[in-house]
Amino acid sequence: MADMSYEAARAELAETVATLEAGGLTLEQSLALWERGEELSALCATWLDDARKKLEKD
DSSP states (O other): OTTOOHHHHHHHHHHHHHHHHHOOOOHHHHHHHHHHHHHHHHHHHHHHHHHHHHHHHO
8 A cells, every 4th residue: 555646545535435424334344444544544644744844845
């Protein structure tokens, strides 16, 4: 997942959220998606933090 682009991570995160909001999943499926969403959210935050640091340097 570390080589995933920001755009890909954001798109998968949006899809994950939509799936969770739609409901109809088992508890296990919901938890797995929630955990994946947390990972994707952290990856997006890292991308944005890195971009912010680069802008502050320049």
